[in-house]
Amino acid sequence: MGFLMNCPECDAELEIPEDVISGEIISCPDCGMDYEVHIKENGELELKPAEIEGEDWGE
Amino acid sequence: MMTVGLVSDRIRWDEKALIHAASKAGLDLKIIDPKGIFINVSGDLKELKETFGEVVLERCVSYFRGLHIAAVLEKADIHVINPFEVSLICGNKIFTTLALSEAGIPVPKTHMAFTGNGVLKALDDMGFPAVMKPVVGSWGRLVALISDRESARAIVESREQIRNALLRIYYLQEYIERPPRDIRVLVVGEEAVAASYRYSPKDDWRTNVARGGVSKPCSLTDELRSLALRAAEAVGGGVLAVDCMESPSGLLVHEVNSTVEFRGLCSATGVDVPGRIIEYVKGMMKR
Known part of the structure; x- marks a missing residue:
C-alpha cells in the first residue's frame, strides 16, 4: 500500500506507490493530469507537471 | 563492479519493471534523466563512463533526444543498447524499409514522395486504399488511410500546415x-x-x-x-x-x-x- 497526495490541479487524491522512483509518472484519476514525481534530498516528494507529448515520442 | 546506466526521460511501467529486474539480478543500475543534465561534447568523453556506466540502456521516449545521447555515449566507448545506428534506422520508416528490403525481408510495397504532386503520382502507381505515415513518429500518430485522390490532397494540405520539415517526406504504403x-x-x-x-x-x-x-x-x-x-x-x-x-x-x-x-x-x-x-x-x- 502506498500513500496519498493531492493533485495540484484538481485536489483529487493521488495514490503514490510505496516503491516510487524519482522521475516516475503519476496520472491523476480525476483530471487526467500527468505528474513527474521528484524525490528531494530530504526525502520529500514533489509533483511536477510531466513533459507534454512530443512529435518524436514513442517506440 | 560494473555500472549500468538507464537513460530515461520518462519512468513508465516498462522502465520501472527494468529497474526492479536489475535490482533482482544484483546489477548496479544508475538512473539518468537527460532532462536535467548537460554533456560537455567537446571535453574528455572518457569521463562520461563515471556518470553513465560501462553499458547504457537508452530508453528515451523522445527519439531525437535518445539518438543524440547514443551518439555521444558511443564516442565515449560506452556500449549503448540499442546502438546509435540501430536507433537511427528504426526511428525512420524509410531507413527501416531500406534495411529490411536490402536483406530480402518481405515488406509492403512502399513509395516515397516530397510534394503533393509526387504523392498523387505515387498513389496512382500504388492504387487505393493506401496508407500514409510520418517517416518519424510513433504510436500511430498522423497515420492516415487514404481511400482516393481527394482525401490524399486533403491530407497533404493539412500536413503542409504543420511546420515540421520531416512531415514533408511522404511515406506511402500499400494497404494490406x-x-x-x-x-x-x-x-x-x-x-x-x-x-x-x-x-x-x-x-x-x-x-x-x-x-x-x-x-x-x-x-x-x-x-x-x-x-x-x-x-x-x-x-x-x-x-x-x-x-x-x-x-x-x-x-x-x-x-x-x-x-x-x-x-x-x-x-x-x-x-x-x-x-x-x-x-x-x-x-x-x-x-
Whole structure:
C-alpha cells in the first residue's frame, strides 16, 4: 500500500506507490493530469507537471 | 563492479519493471534523466563512463533526444543498447524499409514522395486504399488511410500546415488486406523471446496499443521466429520489437521498434521481458 497526495490541479487524491522512483509518472484519476514525481534530498516528494507529448515520442 | 546506466526521460511501467529486474539480478543500475543534465561534447568523453556506466540502456521516449545521447555515449566507448545506428534506422520508416528490403525481408510495397504532386503520382502507381505515415513518429500518430485522390490532397494540405520539415517526406504504403491485427515479436539479442497479436480497437484500423489496441498471446512459430531474427539483424540487432502483418501472400514486416514498450507483451504472454533484457545487458558487460 502506498500513500496519498493531492493533485495540484484538481485536489483529487493521488495514490503514490510505496516503491516510487524519482522521475516516475503519476496520472491523476480525476483530471487526467500527468505528474513527474521528484524525490528531494530530504526525502520529500514533489509533483511536477510531466513533459507534454512530443512529435518524436514513442517506440 | 560494473555500472549500468538507464537513460530515461520518462519512468513508465516498462522502465520501472527494468529497474526492479536489475535490482533482482544484483546489477548496479544508475538512473539518468537527460532532462536535467548537460554533456560537455567537446571535453574528455572518457569521463562520461563515471556518470553513465560501462553499458547504457537508452530508453528515451523522445527519439531525437535518445539518438543524440547514443551518439555521444558511443564516442565515449560506452556500449549503448540499442546502438546509435540501430536507433537511427528504426526511428525512420524509410531507413527501416531500406534495411529490411536490402536483406530480402518481405515488406509492403512502399513509395516515397516530397510534394503533393509526387504523392498523387505515387498513389496512382500504388492504387487505393493506401496508407500514409510520418517517416518519424510513433504510436500511430498522423497515420492516415487514404481511400482516393481527394482525401490524399486533403491530407497533404493539412500536413503542409504543420511546420515540421520531416512531415514533408511522404511515406506511402500499400494497404494490406489482413485480419484486424498485427503480430509483434520481441527480439533480445540472438533470441526471439515472445510474440503477441495486437488487435485494433473497434473504431480504428490501427493496432497501436497507444491507440487502444489490445495484446493477445501469439505462438512463436519457427516462421515468425526466423523472420523476426532476420529483421532484427537487418537493422543491426539489439532489443527490438518486429511488427509483422499477415498478408494474403504471407508475413510482411512493416516496422522494427527500437525503444520497445513491452507492457502489453508481458501481460499477454507472461514472459519475463524485463528479466530477459537485463540478462542481455549482463551479457554485454562481459564483452
